[in-house]
Amino acid sequence: MTGSDPKADLHRYLQGAREALLWKLDGLSEYHIRRPMVPTGTNLLGLIKHVAGCELGYFGDTFGRPLDEPQPWFSVDTEPNADMWATADESRAMIVGLYHRAWAHSDATIDTLALDTIGHVSWWPADRSEVTLHRILVHMIAETDRHAGHADMVRELIDGAVGLRDGNDNMAPGDQAWWESYRSRLERVAQEAGQN
Numbered sequence: 001m002t003g004s005d006p007k008a009d010l011h012r013y014l015q016g017a018r019e020a021l022l023w024k025l026d027g028l029s030e031y032h033i034r035r036p037m038v039p040t041g042t043n044l045l046g047l048i049k050h051v052a053g054c055e056l057g058y059f060g061d062t063f064g065r066p067l068d069e070p071q072p073w074f075s076v077d078t079e080p081n082a083d084m085w086a087t088a089d090e091s092r093a094m095i096v097g098l099y100h101r102a103w104a105h106s107d108a109t110i111d112t113l114a115l116d117t118i119g120h121v122s123w124w125p126a127d128r129s130e131v132t133l134h135r136i137l138v139h140m141i142a143e144t145d146r147h148a149g150h151a152d153m154v155r156e157l158i159d160g161a162v163g164l165r166d167g168n169d170n171m172a173p174g175d176q177a178w179w180e181s182y183r184s185r186l187e188r189v190a191q192e193a194g195q196n
Helices: 006-023 030-034 044-063 092-112 133-159 176-195
Strands: 118-120 130-132
Touching: 006 044, 006 092, 006 133, 030 044, 044 092, 044 118, 044 133, 092 133, 130 133
Parallel strands: none
Antiparallel strands: 118 130
């Protein structure tokens, strides 16, 4: 590709995934952004808290550039999944602010280091803990997009809102009646297939 900059390309995909994840909070109450919508407790604000912590770990600690900001939900004596939900004292502004600070810290690492810079992920097995910035960028794009997909489903369960990002829903054209008909058709096909 003429004029391609691999680092800029990866960074652009990471930023797109970040924005898509954060957009899922728009227009929702404190209750709805914390509401566990599936049996595993997945919730929108918790997803953002988790991904913020991941960015700080992968782009900070991995490359010897930790952010001097405590994240008590990652200490060894915390309960499982403490990074996957926000307490009543952890406001939307606090978690979103943390995510924005994580972006800035991560972006500084991305801007400063070359793609082949070596880092060490201390929480990975020793045989694969040595990584490059390139690998961590790919890993965090996958991590963020995976959780943005979770957020898509959680948001749809909350209020029916769908789409990739503001101004680009990336959905098939159709009004509510079309979507209801489409879903009914899929249900019929599933029932037919289940009888075979």
